[in-house]
Amino acid sequence: MAVTSRDNVIEVTKQVINEVVAPLAKEIDQKRRFPKEAFETFASNGLLGLLVPEEFGGLGGTLQDLAEVTELLATSCGSTAMCFQMHSVGTAVIASRANDVHKENYLKQIAQGKKIGTLAFSESGTGSHFYIPEIKANLKDDCYVLNGKKSFVTNGEHADFLIVLTNSVLEKKLDMIIVDTNLPGVDFKGTWEGIGFSGNNSIALEMNDVMVPETNVIGSGGEGMDLIFEVIAPTFIIGVAGANVGLARGAYNAALEHAKNRRYTDGRSLAEIQAIQFYLSDMYGAVESASLFNKSAAQAAVEGKEGAVLNVMQSKIVACDTAQKVTNIAMQVCGGYGYTKNLSVERFLRDARAGSVMGPTTEVLKEWVGKSVAGIPLF
Known part of the structure; x- marks a missing residue:
């Protein structure tokens, strides 16, 4: 299935995940290899052009679309989500100031699935x-x-x-x-x-x-510094936040499935234990809250709302903190099984650790948010 417009981006993304991304996620992690099959599919169905303007053959997607796509991809494979995310940031910055050479040599080529960037x-x-x-x-x-x-x-x-x-x-x-x-x-x-x-x-x-x-x-x-704050920062932060929410959701899904299917000799499932129910509730609430926050921040940025910059910066803080919290809880729910490679929880936990140290780090963003709300110049 090809993406024909922004209207079916999510539908096509889910299909790619089911047919390509999810089945290969474990192999990509264990063999430490680039997700080439996913990118071949992105190239053929038009998803590489998510952030390319429609006039150059792209989908004309926004930060809201990027937030959703990276979250969906990371729910199955964090590596695929991050590779797609970095390509998308590179696309966005070219699109923001494209001259005639850029339009022909890059934007149109990206939309046609012929070029990957970073x-x-x-x-x-x-x-x-x-x-x-x-x-x-x-x-x-x-x-x-x-x-x-x-x-x-x-x-x-x-x-x-x-x-x-x-x-x-x-x-x-x-x-x-x-x-x-x-x-x-x-x-x-x-x-x-x-x-x-x-x-x-x-x-x-x-x-x-x-x-x-x-x-x-x-x-x-x-214009480099202007481009960092106008284009790179919001696109990178929203996409990375989406990916981290996806990691949290993937770990929650894996833990929930394990809790429902893991049974004791008396027939009870792990999910019938009250402590596990508390854990499931904590994970569900954290994932949904972080997802809603990131999508709201993306929407505010697209609409140019007052305070959007603060929400964008905070979205990565929230998402990365949530990813670490939820993957750790998921490990507790799954116990010894979660600590092995038989379940995907350990992979999500390893992937989730990267977000907070990925620049701008959580500490840098907290400094920027703190200075901003206090009326102190960032630099």
Whole structure:
């Protein structure tokens, strides 16, 4: 089934999950491999173009759609959700300032399922403060020359293009530059060794004298910081929050199913034990609350409501805290079985640990929210 419009995005996403994502989730985690089958399906049915405007052949989706899709994907496979999420953020930033070259070479290609993208922001020297990169673009003739290293580049060599954050040739400014991964000097290093999100292929990038056309800069020169707060931050945060809600929901579903089917010798199910019922109630309430909060924050951002920025920032805090809480409760419900790879609970628990340390971290976001409500400048 192909996505024909925003109206059937969720229906098609659920079909892809049932037919492709869920059946392969365990294998992708255990073999630590990129979810290529899911992305082949996304390419063929149009989901890669979720955030591409309709005029360029995309679905014209919004943050609300992204919140729902990432939640649904992560309910079965966190790695697939995060890979799709990073592609979507890369798409969104191009769409926000697309020139004629970007429209032809990227947006239309993404909509046709021909290109996968991602971000290359993190650097080992700056940690979670990705908005203060160390590398700088140097202008030579009609090209930017890029040298330096990036870390945690999700999708890695499976991406066709990168959105690279760099210091601008303009003093005290930042640029975002589209870099094709087939350019000379682009080299991916290492393997992903994280305890969770095993299939997201988040690896290191080295750029050695990479020559990028000047037309590949997103927006006018020096707009990088504006793009971070206007486009990257809300899209990334809402998508990551959706994924973490999905992890929590996946763990809850697995624990509920186990509680209903695990029986004692007297015939009683685990779900008939009062303490387990309390746990199930806690998980259900936490998951539904976090899901509603994230979708409400996404809607507020789309509608430009007052206070939307605070809600967006808080959505990742709520979702990541919920993911850790619920996956831990699910482990208690499932006991020894949950601690093994026979159930998916341990996978959801490992995946859920990443969200709070993924920049902007929970602590950074809490600082920003706290400063904002107190009327203190962020920087």
